[in-house]
Amino acid sequence: MTRATIKDVSRVAGVSIKTVSRVLNKERYVSDDMRQKVEEAVARLNYHPSQAARTLAGRRSFQIGLIHDNPSPYYIFNMQAGVGQRCREADFRMIVQPCDINSPGLVDDIGALIDQAQLDGFIMTPPVTDVGTALAELFRRKIPVVRVQPGTDLTATSAVYIDNVQAADDMTAYLISLGHRRIGFVTGHGNYFASGQRLTGYRQALQRAGIGFDAALVFPGQFDFQSGTAAAEALLTLDQPPTAIFASSDDMAAGVLAAAHRLGVAVPDQLSVAGFDDTDLAQVVWPSLTTIHQPIRDLGYAAADLLLEFGETIERRQLPHKLVVRGSTAPPRT
Amino acid sequence: MTRATIKDVSRVAGVSIKTVSRVLNKERYVSDDMRQKVEEAVARLNYHPSQAARTLAGRRSFQIGLIHDNPSPYYIFNMQAGVGQRCREADFRMIVQPCDINSPGLVDDIGALIDQAQLDGFIMTPPVTDVGTALAELFRRKIPVVRVQPGTDLTATSAVYIDNVQAADDMTAYLISLGHRRIGFVTGHGNYFASGQRLTGYRQALQRAGIGFDAALVFPGQFDFQSGTAAAEALLTLDQPPTAIFASSDDMAAGVLAAAHRLGVAVPDQLSVAGFDDTDLAQVVWPSLTTIHQPIRDLGYAAADLLLEFGETIERRQLPHKLVVRGSTAPPRT
DNA sequence: TAACGATAAGATAACGTTGTCATACGCGAG
DNA sequence: CTCGCGTATGACAACGTTATCTTATCGTTA
Known part of the structure; x- marks a missing residue:
């Protein structure tokens, strides 16, 4: 047969x-x-x-590309789930392409992928979103592009995103509302635009509350667990240690937790810890993390939706974040 | 242009x-x-x-499918990374298809995917590996199949796997070597064949050490965090609680840790905890988990390799696991 | 030296769809 | 009643490759 x-x-x-x-x-x-x-x-x-015959004869391939260089399994998994679901609804297929933004072959790889598969559209996730040469290559090929949380050329392509400034502001304001005045902050990786935005939100909330910004309380991180432990070790040994640490990713917050455990600092009694992202991790560490829920799956779905509904037409869509309070935060000891 | x-x-x-x-x-x-x-x-x-033209004209599509119904982002991410790398080396493309093993449309979906994309091969991960109807559909289409850690019809297709029995035996033997005699065990989800194998390894090591099997120390889990907390709560309130708990997944081990923290049981001083898989989680919880490293990425790579190198020819490849000792285990208090 | 197999290259017909053009019908307006 | 337009269907070329068949050239063997 x-x-x-x-x-x-x-x-x-x-x-x-x-x-x-x-x-x-x-x-x-x-x-x-x-x-x-x-x-x-x-x-x-x-x-x-036959997918192949359709692609060859028609001008559409019913395929879109999803490119990422992101070390977080959780992020990628949920992004794929969202994009994948929207694709299934439209009888499209999703081609996933991991990449390395520092590779000199990046642009060629993208071009090859588009040529070979005749992609109908392209979704980029951070930090690939902000690689200028890659973006230029996509424009050259006149292919519809949607970027997730882009940091540069904001109006150049369609985009979906959350309000990172507001989210970080929300979390900081929450910690302040608990009574914290000295709040440490661990930044994210410099490649990600969101890192700077979250720092901005932190400063914004401090300022509104009339709390002076203290550069000594800000520790540069990379979004990973190690950064968190390093940050906690540095911040907790200050002359005037913070009573709360807001790490701008859950991995870093987990690192802070681990360091606190090791140093015998009780969380949340002696130190409040907050994360960002609401990954699986947040509910699996102890105590569970107060964090900002980022709707990654929904962002993926929305990205695919913009691609399929609007094509070349540039659209932007902002999705809501949510402050999730769990066990890692409490009022400071008086 | x-x-x-x-x-x-x-x-x-x-x-x-x-x-x-x-x-x-x-x-x-x-x-x-x-x-x-x-x-x-x-x-x-x-x-x-043009991928499309090649597929249409030739008898090969240079595409293989990867199907999964697995809730673990970590597992899926690494599996994809392994398969993806081998594909890139061979200039093949990987089509990822999440699915639901309880969906009545599963078989049709698989058939449709193969027809539409004219796949050259298929990789299945547990628990999809053991869905008889899906397997039958693949045989009907005479498409090369490689299964990862299959539980049924072991010789029906090529397969890659680790020795789950030996791995669980290794971990149990390690705990015994530390001096533990009452060792709790949390089983995995019934859909996964590996669950039973790990239990077998646990019993095997006990028997070899002359320790009687106590059914009260075995708690049925589902591989997830919740199972771990439930198991710990049950096991730690026994008249004679175990001095060590071996959870057959890292998520469950994290659950055990959280419950222990909540109950004020110090790990590893009062209770040793062991996991299985060596996911990212293992190094991010506190204390970090002693666990069995399962080479998921390598399993993916090997699966794709068997597909591309051997095609229809049935081959089996067993990969080594590794006991990784971290901070969650110690000798029992005397 | 003839015959043959191994090597090297090309001409042309598929592959299974969609795009383009042609055709035919019914219906309302002039 | 005729023209034109919206609707409905079909014939056939085109898409960019690979498969098959054919041809040409070489070196080796009988």
């Missing part, structure tokens, strides 16, 4: 090949009568159109 | 289309002279063959 082709379907349905094609592509000008006959034949033969 | 085609290359190189095709496909019977001319032209035009 070999695969059924459109020809088989047309023979069984008693119509022309082109009519079958019309039904399959939901084109206008097809009578209900024809449509029904074709649909029956398709079901009976268990026919599935 | 439109895409370069093989025709353009042949014109620039001054050879026939077929010769270009031969060079591209590394066929025999091409002179070095021709090969060089073609390669130059390819580079000059930045030519990339």
Whole structure:
């Protein structure tokens, strides 16, 4: 038994090949009568159109690319889930391409991918979003692009994002509302634009509360666990240690927790710890993390949605974040 | 500027289309002279063959499928990384398909994917590996299949796996060597064959050490964090609580840790905790987990390798696991 | 020296769809 | 009643490769 082709379907349905094609592509000008006959034949033969033939003959490939250079399994998993779901709804396929933003071959790889697969669109996640040469290559090929949380050329492509400034502000304000005045902050990796935004939100909330900014309380991190432990070790041995540490990723917050445990600092009694992202991690460490929920899956879904609905037309969509309070934060000891 | 085609290359190189095709496909019977001319032209035009045209004309699509229904981002991420790397080396593409093993449409979805994309091969990860109907569908289509850690029909397809029995035995033996005699065990989800194997390894090590098996010390889990906390709460309130708990996944071990923290049981001083998998989690909780390192990325790489190297020919490859000792285990208090 | 196999290259027909163009019908307006 | 337009269908070329078949040249062997 070999695969059924459109020809088989047309023979069984008693119509022309082109009519079958019309039904399959939901084109206008097809009578209900024809449509029904074709649909029956398709079901009976268990026919599935050849992706390859469609791509070759038509101008669409029904495929979009998702490119990432992000070390977080959690982030990638959820992003893929969101993009994947929207793709399935539209009968599109998602081509995932991990990459290395420092590789000199990056641009060529992207070009090759688009050429070979004839992609209909492209989704970029940070930090690839801000690689100028990659972006230029996509423009050169006039392919619709949606970026997730871009940091540069904000109006150049469609984009989905959350308000990182506001989110970090929310968290900082929450810690202040608990009574904290000395709040440490661990920044993210310099490659990510969001890192700077979160720092801005932190400073913004401090200022509004009339708390002076103290550069000694800000520790440069890389979004990873190690950064968190290093930051905690540095911040907790200050002459005037903070009563709370806001790490701008959950991994770093977990690092802070581990260091606190090791140093015998009780969380949240002696130290409040806050994270950012609300990854799986947040509920698996002890105590569970107060954090900002970032709707990664929804961001993926929205990105694919913009691509499929609007194509070249530039659209922007901001998604809501949410402050999630768990066990790692409490009022400071008086 | 439109895409370069093989025709353009042949014109620039001054050879026939077929010769270009031969060079591209590394066929025999091409002179070095021709090969060089073609390669130059390819580079000059930045030519990339159309995936669609190749698939349509040839009998190969240069694509393999990876199907999974696994809730662990860590597992999926590393599996994809391994498969993806091997694919890149062979200029293949990986099509990822999440699925739901309880969905009635599962078999149809798999069939549709293979038909549409004309996949050259298929990789299944647990627990999809053991869905009989899905397996049957793949056989019907005579497509090469590699399964990762299959539990049923072991000789029906190629497979890659670790020795779960031995791994659990190693961990249990290690705990016994520390001096533990009452060792709790948290099993995995019933859908996964590995769950039973790990329990077997646990029992095997106990028996060898002359320690009687106590069913009260075995708690049924689901591989997730919740199971771990539930298990710890149950086991630690026994009349004779265990001095060590071996949870057969890191998530469950993290749950045990959290419950121990909450109950004021010090780890590892009052209770040793061991996990399984060596996910990112293991180094991010406190104390860091003694666990079995499972080479997930390597399993993915090996799976793709078997597919690409052996095709239909059935091959099996066992990869080594490793006991990783960290801070969550210690001798029992005397 | 004739015959043959191994090597090297090309001409042309697929592959299974969609795009383009042609055709035919029914219906309302002039 | 005729023209034009919206609707509905089909014939056929085109998409960019690989497969198959054919041809040409060489070196080796009988």
